[in-house]
Amino acid sequence: MARRGKNMLKRGNxxxxxxxxxxxxxxxPKPFLHYTPEDEYDPEIRMIVELLPTVTSVENLAVRIHEVFVKMFSVDEVFAIPNCFPIALEIYSKIKDLKSENQTSN
Structure with missing residues (x-):
């Protein structure tokens, strides 16, 4: 039986x-998108999505985003945890809103 790639997203994700x-x-964060394909950050995005079930707070998500980008692009000021916090807050808030919408529609 063939195994699906570990980066395959589950339907619910x-x-x-x-x-x-x-x-x-x-x-x-690396001003790539104006001259690279729109899927430039897809590996990092998949990694972040895979980590979401273990995220417990905005602060925790900021650390995880920092870890993903440092792993993929090496150390960079852009990826300092304080710079990742607003991004984490936006993601966390939108996912929380989505969960609220799904609960009220059920």
Whole structure:
């Protein structure tokens, strides 16, 4: 039996992926998107989405975003935890809003 790639997103994570992609692409931390394909940050976005079930707070998400980008791009001031906090807050808030919407529609 063939094993699916570990970066394959589960169906339930597609909304989370969309949210994270929108926020990360708008952030464009390495100003790549004006001259690279729009999927430039997709590996990092997938990694962040895979970590979301273990995230317990905005602060924790900021640390996880920092870790992902440092791992993928090495150390950079752009990826300092304080710089990741507004991005984490936006992602966390949008996902929380999505969960609230889903609960009220059920």
């Amino acid at each position: 597609m909304e989370h992926y969309r949210i994270v992609k929108e926020v990360i692409d708008n952030w464009d």
